[in-house]
Amino acid sequence: MEINGKPLLMVHDFEQAARDTLPHNAYEYLEGGVADDLTVRENRTVFDRMHLNPQALVDVSKLDTSLDLFGMKLAFPVLLAPTGYHKLFHPDGELETLRGAEASGAHFMTACFSTVAYEEIASAATRPLSFQLYLQPHREHTKAIVDTVLGAGCAALCVTVDVPVNGPRDRELRSGFGLPEGAERSNLSFLGQSLAHAPHRPAGRDIYSPVRAPNATWSELQWLRSVTPVPLIIKGLLNPEEAEKAIDCGCDGVIVSNHGGRSIDTAPAAITALPRIVQRVRGRVPVLVDGGIRRGTDVFKCLALGAKAVLIGRPYLYGLAVAGAAGVARVVEILRTELEMAMGLMGCARLSDITAARLWQP
Ligand SMILES: Cc1cc2nc3c(=O)[nH]c(=O)nc-3n(C[C@H](O)[C@H](O)[C@H](O)COP(=O)(O)O)c2cc1C
Structure with a gap:
């Protein structure tokens, strides 16, 4: 795949192309973190500082990247993270992302703040989808969303x-970012136009969002568990104690994440927080991680530290912006191929061969 005569070989090429393609405010929404973007950078630099410990003379003539996750069979351990407002990046929004996910075989976690309603995405899907929820200020509104997505077959x-209140999204604010005409939070349209289409940041540095609960505590998670008959995964933890509480509440999975550096600035890289959570969880539920994954070696490092799978956010949005479904599929294929290359070069034929022994200990 090429754009303006330049080959798109790696995720970084897609990032550059997205910057050249997108309107400035959409790009700032996509790329920005919070405050000084220190956690965004940390998510990357920790991967770059980690060294690998390869093994020679292992039979890697057959590589197997398949896994079972939450009752689904996946061909490889890279999922599409929930991200909002895909109509900013392509006129068909999440439907186009779905096409790319299906073409590449990646599992798509659709977002609460999608610009196409979950039922519409699900009715176009041929494979199971999952749904990311933001607890709403009123429980009956959360329940209505949950009932709708469960009714539409959410897996x-x-x-x-990790975002009970807004963080200082200064890059967004400075760029004048707002939801364009024709884009709304379709899963929230039952709440009325004022909430479904509320500007992303109503009055600049508002602390509270009208469509995310600032008052939710662990008892709300227990309640959510009681009304959710499908696997329930918690996203946005960095602390082992909280992973323990999530398991106590009946969660079936934990996603270690700092929201791609978009929640609290100077939180550690997700990969830094991963080992302690893995140690505490002791295999009781799968632990996933996201944040800063741009290379197959990054995926490999996450798995070596005990993650069962990883999620990518910005990378597939670059693909969506640059070349629609084909771009999403190409980004996934790049990471999948790079992971296979890393496995071969590291002497790991199966995902279960990727252990902490493959990380260089100084
Ligand atoms: C543009 C954008 C929108 C996002 N929207 C959501 C969202 O609605 N819900 C959510 O749980 N996470 C959201 N995230 C966080 C991602 O799910 C994921 O944690 C993060 O993107 C991973 O980091 P990466 O972008 O470096 O891969 C968003 C991230 C980006 C970049």
């Missing part, structure tokens, strides 16, 4: 808990 529910 797993992922509740994001």
